[in-house]
Amino acid sequence: MLWIRYVCVQLNRATVLWTNEKGDTTMIKEVNNSVSVDDLKKFKEEVLHKYPKKVAKKRDKAILLNDPETPPQIQANVRTVPGIITQRGCTYAGCKGVVLGPTRDIINITHGPIGCGFYSWLTRRNQTKPETETDENFMMYCFSTDMQDSNIVFGGEEKLKQAIREAYELFHPKAIAIFSTCPVGLIGDDVHRVARHMKEEIGDGINIFGFSCEGYRGVSQSAGHHIANNGLFKNLIGRDDEKRGDLKYRVNLLGEYNIGGDAFELERVFEKCGINLIATFSGNSTIQKFENAHTADLNMVMCHRSINYVAEMMETAFGIPWIKVQPIGADSTAKMLRKIGQYFGDQELIDKIEEVIADEMVAVTAAREKALKKTNGKKAMLFVGGSRAHHYQNLFEELGMTTLSAGYEFGHRDDYEGRVVIPTIQIDADSRNIEEITVTKDETRYNPRKTEEELKALEAEGMEFNGYEGLMPQMAKGTLVIDDLSHYEMEKLIELYKPDVFCAGIKEKFCVQKMGVPLKQLHSYDYGGPYAGFKGAINFYEDIEMIACTTIWKELKAPWESETYVEAQYAY
Amino acid sequence: MLLRHTTAKEIDRKALTINPAKTCQPVGAMYAALGLHGCLPHSHGSQGCCSYHRSALTRHFKEPVMASTSSFSEGSSVFGGSANLVSAIETIFSVYDPEVIAVHTTCLSETIGDDLTQIVSKANEDGKVPAGKKVIYCNTPSYVGTHVTGYANQVSSFVKFFSTATPKKRNVVNLVAGWMEPSDMREIKRIAKEMEARTIMFPDMSDVLDTPLTGHYDMYPKGGTTQADMIATGDSKFSIGIGPYTTEDACIKLENKCKVKFETVEIPIGLKATDKFIMSLSRHANVPVPDSLTEERGRLIDMIADNNKNFYDKRVALYGDPDTLIPLVEFLLTLDMKPVYIVTGTPGKHFDEAMTAMLKEKVPEAKFMSGERADMFRLHQWIKQEGVDMLIGNSYGKYIARDENIPFVRLGFPVMDRPGNNFFPYVGYTGATNLLIKILDAFLDHKDRTCPEEKVELVM
């Protein structure tokens, strides 16, 4: 039996309603959300009061009370104020760590001093599964030019060239990518020139390309995503025209990085439905998949922030439409599959998809019902990344939990308010740093997958192309939306509202837990997962149920701290 | 195979580092700064470095690690980061209210050539530093040295900014703590107390990176060397630098500045290094060694003797930091084990000389290397050439250990996949028994898992 869930979240109250296809309604849950608008206002006042004037003025624009109907304008993707303890990382991390990191058969050389390469070595949980024992897999390796002071003074290009020669001699890879760290741009090393030079010198069909992803270039990882997207498009996408496998239902999944095996679960679901996944950007990926991605007929964008540029470019160049999907949460995974069915409009596929959903939902519903008993009515806060703070609200809704407050670490206004605001976003010096590449229709291979009329018809049926409505419309009125949450603000949030679970990253983890509130890491999943797809939803239910049932939090006070001390008396 | 592209065939690499056995200076500076009470480390550069360093330390200690950053933009990278640092100082004091801000540089601010002395004095002149508060700083360019160097530079900056000599010397010995775990520092303090020696330890991360969970978060936990103690180090009669790579420079600076004589000893890992440390402390604090410590020593000897069949002639590969590797190799030799391959990414003559001296006769076949390209890829290649019985080092060794099916003991920085390093010390005699138990567990668990069924035995 298929159950559909409706959630109406009003101020102070969330109602969860379950309906099956016959219209029976069950399990009406009322969630009393004890935080009022006044409380949240109080938060803002308290926090801003503490900052120096200029800082307060700036933070004021990044802390908002939400209105899902007409999302207020939030300040996002602007520089963090110096001195503020932020969650954010750098451009290099977004480029090398996030987007290119999960691809197993590229040798990624970090051009710079040793640190940057060291810290991005295996610290994101991108799992990968080569098809055979001998397939190339460089994921466990860290390659660096380990620049020394002489390289800073005299330039590091020669060392980089030599490093590439040595990498080639040792491993004979198909491709080598070079990632620039902060000093590289300053001393004037041209990694692109070196890439061209070495490509020629080595020959042998090798692909070598560089990224100018120096950490200072953007305000956060986000600039690195953009730079990586440009590089993917310029150097990889479209190099291999061969259509492999089934010619029907060819799709790409964009912005999925296989943390904890998410990609494996989604691959499983697609395969079960008979959907032909050409490329994932970039969980469990290989170069060849990128090169071949333009042979797909639909792009699905999961993490909008990190990969929407590739989706746009592929639409312009090859005529592949893109849709936003959220395969986080069982219901939204089902929704994604139905969208695919609708897009291809093939009854056989639509039926297959419904069959798969019904089949998967049996275990999902059982797990959900079990977890709900413990999780229903609890409160969550999410401050992470550029899409997870949005997507994971689906899972919390499925668990009957309310999100009191959320925000991104490196989102832009469109990730909050929806893509409609893009034309109104001001370009500042930081955004200007990032190379804009001009993409035009590919002369021979541009092929609109749907005609204008077909797209219109699908839109009339409720499909949305090339659009994303952002996080705010999903959050309840009066909830608190905060961009680039600072450490101080985080402490205050917890002090004032004591959520039942706080979602963030490793840097926040233990501090929040010292305050007696469990923290769920949504970058690394606390080394659990997968959380995507149907099985992922079950894992997440179980993990949040576990958090709700963990008893150690009740033992924080020693008995002698809460009882009055009574001296023992002995009678002899 | 996880490291499936590693083969026995070495080439003469001149530029490419693969799987480094080191990381960069600022993370060491950040760690050391946490050992000063009420101190907030500040990373002067782009925010990425700070984020990486905090994450690395957090993953290792499983504890909050707070640090702020100057959040450079392209503009600051071109015109210098002075304005960023001055405004950072103002913001930090009003929002996070530390006693001290300890600024360290990154590759970026070093390449630009920001002058910290000038910037900090400007912040002081502009009234950005509240009365009674302090901003200290050190230079930590990562293209020189390694995380070990960064630690050393931060410790030296404590001396530079605090240590003060008054006319009156005190009967106190400074214990300058090298890169150890908080549990190790706690253990060294326990030993000193047991000996009734009067000491000041700096830096001191115990009660900073091993705090209790109480439901209350303290940004500045109760541990850490206090400023008063740090100032008083100038009046101490002697300093013992524990770990030459990380403390010798501070000791020299303290001698120059306040005339406090010093000696450096290795970190007391294992029997002999502990013997040497205790004798040094006994001599310089002028206190006898109590029987309780002699008994601890005896228990360690007992354990070694009882288990010698599991140690004798076993070939071991190691990687990590010189201050850890030197006493560790010495300890393995005490156990009659054979440290055959040793690499450290940290350059320095002392390591090479110590290895030569210890290994020349006992393990003539040993290979060791330090500095650039002395990396884990090379170590793995050596292992491919001729195998070992055990691997000791940080978490990154797990891939080699699994591929080659060798028992693996996690020791060093960072250990991100097993908890407990900030709980159980490895220094001192008690620490040495902890380490022995880890080594034995690794050997014996491996044997239980991999030996033929008919060889599985209850009593071992």
Ligand code: SF4
């Ligand atoms: S730039 Fe320098 S300081 Fe920053 S992480 Fe890289 S090596 Fe370390």
Ligand code: SF4
């Ligand atoms: S900010 Fe620059 S130096 Fe720091 S980690 Fe990022 S690229 Fe490396």
